[in-house]
Amino acid sequence: MNLGEIREKIDQTDMQLVKLINQRMEYVLRAGKLKEVILDKAREEQVLRQLLAQARGLIRPEFITTLYESILTESKALQERNLKLVGFQGEHGAWGELAIRSYADDMIPIPCVEFAHVFEGVRDRELDMGMVPVENSLEGAVTEVNDILVDTDLKIIGEIRIPVRQCLLVLPGGDYRDIKVVYSHPQALAQCRSFLSRNKLEPRPFYDTAGAARWLAQERPSSTAVIASPIAAELYGLDIVKEDIGDNTDNFTRFLLISRNSSPVAGNKCSLVFSTEHRAGALFEVLHVFAENEINLTRIESRPIRRNPGAYAFLLDFLGREDDPVVQQALEKIREKTPFFRILGFYPESPTVR
Structure with missing residues (x-):
């Protein structure tokens, strides 16, 4: 890989790290609804031991400890807000x-x-x-x-x-003219049938519109787009090629x-x-x-x-x-x-x- 490709991989990894931390915080908030006290020292020590057991290669135990303590501090602060x-x-x-x-x-x-x-x-x-x-x-x-x-x-x-204003999303910097297939939920594909046919794009079903956007951002297949919401483009770092591509604008x-x-x-x-x-x-x-x-x-x-x-x-x-x-x-x-x-x-x- 050249320097540009390596930096692109680093950027993708950073995005995945942020999403995983956010996912952890969501689980923390759900757990907070079910337990009587926020502080659970024994549980924290158990998890830290498990993480330190995985500290190999370039990862120093001290780094794991510092990172985990920062995550715990933020977790407790979130639980205390009773969101x-x-x-x-x-x-x-x-x-x-x-x-x-x-x-x-x-x-x-x-x-x-x-x-x-x-x-x-x-x-x-x-x-x-x-x-x-x-x-x-x-x-x-x-x-x-x-x-x-x-x-x-x-x-x-x-x-x-x-x-429901369906959008056509592509990878950042992608060329619309290279798109051959479009993934999305079957209902979203059906709602955009005329657009897909007019542009000679092959529809392929996916279990969820936002799931398709997440998959595109992670797997980065070539010549591929997805149909999803504008917020999905924002969350997964995708470009909106065209907005409101549904066959019927009166879609709610x-x-x-x-x-x-x-x-x-x-x-x-x-x-x-x-x-x-x-x-x-x-x-x-x-x-x-x-x-x-x-x-x-x-x-x-x-x-x-x-x-x-x-x-x-x-x-x-x-x-x-x-x-x-x-x-x-x-x-x-x-x-x-x-x-x-x-x-x-x-x-x-x-x-x-x-």
Whole structure:
């Protein structure tokens, strides 16, 4: 390798080191939610012994000790701040992280492999809250999330609508004319079908948009681009060749903020889940309650109840306040008409982020 190539490898290694330290801090914060005291001297000494056992070659034990003590000091400082941890599905740079950042400045996005892990993390108190997508304006309902909402005891305390503006990302200094293949989540590839066809680019599926960006930055394959968010370009040091390459510019995803507790502020929107008796007109009777009370429905979705094959649950959103007597009377009527009924939460309706 020449000097330039060596320096490029050093830069890549430095970026990986920073990301790994950041990942460690995320685990530290999650562990801090589960333990009663921050200081655990025995645990620290055990980890240091393990690290010193790996100190070979150019790495001096004194350097390992100094580095580890600095990391521990920062870890304790972070735990003492009692930060709000909010889980999202995917790698850093996913649209869920963008939703968290757009919702509030004081939230720390924590990546989770699966949607179920977000709910489990909140339930088990590793996370304070979770941000999950419930529907997309083009693709419709996110079925996995809706299925979990049918069974969960967690509460919805907020929502946000995020515009999905897909971007074409390449390695720094890459020439757009050399691109032959593009990796991304199958849904993102489908949303950019016309752009890919027009530019004669071969689409290849990847498990996650941000994961594709991370893979490109680490593996650095030639003639390759990814479709991901602008924040993914920022996090992984990629160049944005072209923004907003989706076939439909009216592409939005609605995210829900979930918590163990109800919303601390009064809301003008409610989500609930219920089932009906298996007979003609049962669903109409429920919907008629909303109509006769002039309550505006904003969404209704049906999902099979996994614990009861052949039965269906209905997820429904409407505009109304918890302290409105008309709303309370309507909900009481519905409760009497349904064998299964649960209010998922009252929360403030959110405008779309532009």
